[in-house]
Amino acid sequence: MTAIFSKTVYVFIIVIILFGFINSPTALILGFIVTLILKNPFQEYSHKAIHYFLKISVVGLGFGMFINETLETSKDGLSLTIFSIFLTVTVGLLLTRLLKLDLKLGHLITSGTAICGGSAIAAISPVIKAKNKTISIALGIVFLLNAIALFVFPAIGHYLNLSQEQFGLWCAVAIHDTSSVVGATLGYGEEALRIATTVKLSRTLWIIPLSIFSMFLFKTKGKKIKIPYFILLFIAAIVINSFHILPTSATHVIVLMSKRLLIITLFLVGTSISIKDLKSTGIKPIFLALTLWIFISIFSLVYILN
Numbered sequence: 001m002t003a004i005f006s007k008t009v010y011v012f013i014i015v016i017i018l019f020g021f022i023n024s025p026t027a028l029i030l031g032f033i034v035t036l037i038l039k040n041p042f043q044e045y046s047h048k049a050i051h052y053f054l055k056i057s058v059v060g061l062g063f064g065m066f067i068n069e070t071l072e073t074s075k076d077g078l079s080l081t082i083f084s085i086f087l088t089v090t091v092g093l094l095l096t097r098l099l100k101l102d103l104k105l106g107h108l109i110t111s112g113t114a115i116c117g118g119s120a121i122a123a124i125s126p127v128i129k130a131k132n133k134t135i136s137i138a139l140g141i142v143f144l145l146n147a148i149a150l151f152v153f154p155a156i157g158h159y160l161n162l163s164q165e166q167f168g169l170w171c172a173v174a175i176h177d178t179s180s181v182v183g184a185t186l187g188y189g190e191e192a193l194r195i196a197t198t199v200k201l202s203r204t205l206w207i208i209p210l211s212i213f214s215m216f217l218f219k220t221k222g223k224k225i226k227i228p229y230f231i232l233l234f235i236a237a238i239v240i241n242s243f244h245i246l247p248t249s250a251t252h253v254i255v256l257m258s259k260r261l262l263i264i265t266l267f268l269v270g271t272s273i274s275i276k277d278l279k280s281t282g283i284k285p286i287f288l289a290l291t292l293w294i295f296i297s298i299f300s301l302v303y304i305l306n
Helices: 004-020 024-037 041-065 068-099 101-116 118-128 131-158 163-174 176-188 190-204 206-217 230-242 250-272 274-280 284-305
Strands: none
Touching: 004 024, 004 250, 024 131, 024 250, 041 176, 041 190, 041 230, 041 250, 068 101, 068 163, 068 190, 068 206, 068 230, 068 284, 101 118, 101 131, 101 176, 101 206, 101 284, 118 131, 118 206, 131 163, 131 176, 131 250, 131 274, 131 284, 163 176, 163 190, 163 284, 176 190, 176 250, 190 230
C-alpha cells in the first residue's frame, strides 16, 4: 500500500511539472522532501532517468537557438573556459594532496567542479578505475552543491544587477551540472539561458582532454574514453532551427517541453540527495569541493565583471 502511495505521489508531481506549475528550485526541494518522507519507489531507475532526461532536454533547447549567436557565445566564453578549467584542476590536485585525501576521490570532485559535475565524474571514473563508493561520494557532494547553487546564484545575480549575458556566462562556468546551470538561468531570462547552455556544452567537450590527462596521471592507459556524443544532436537541433526546417510553432513546443523535462530532471536530482550518504562522507571531501567551488565562483565572477 505504501509503495503504491509513493508511486502515486511521484507521478502526480511529475504531471504537475509537465503542466508548468512548478519551477526549478521548488522541484529540487520537493524531490528532497518527498524522498525524506516517502522512500523513492523508482530509486533504481532515477540515475538513468537523470542521465537521459538531461540529454534530451538539452538537445530540445537547441531548437530555440541560432548558429551565429551560438558561435559568438562559444567564442566569447572560450578564454574563461580554458583559464577556469586549468586553474580548478591545478588547485584541486594541490588541495587533494594537502588534505591527504584519497587521490581518486579528490580527482573526481575536481573534475566535476572543473567541467560538468556528474557527467564529468561518470566519464572520468572508469578511466581512473574508481570504486563505486568513491564515485557515489563524489556524486553526492556535487549534487548537494548543485542544489545550493540553484538558490544562491540567482539571488547573487539580482543583488549585483548582473546582465543576462554576465549571469549566463557565470552560471556556465561556476555551477557544476548542466541541469542546475539551466535550472538557475531558466527564471533569469531567455538570453541568460541561451548563453549558459551554449557555454556549458562547449565546456563539456573538455571531458576528452581531461580523460586523457587522467589516464596519464593514474597510469591507466587503454581505458575507453566516453565522448559526449549528444552534443552533436544539440548542434543538429541548432542547425534545424537556424534554417527553419521545422515550423516555428513546432520548435516553440519542443523548447517549452524541454524546459519542463529539465525541471523533472531537477526533481529527480532532489530525490537522489541522501543525508545518510553525505554524513558518511566526512568533512575533507566536502571541504575540498566547497573550497574549489568558492574559488571558481569568485574567480569567474571577477573575470566577467572586469
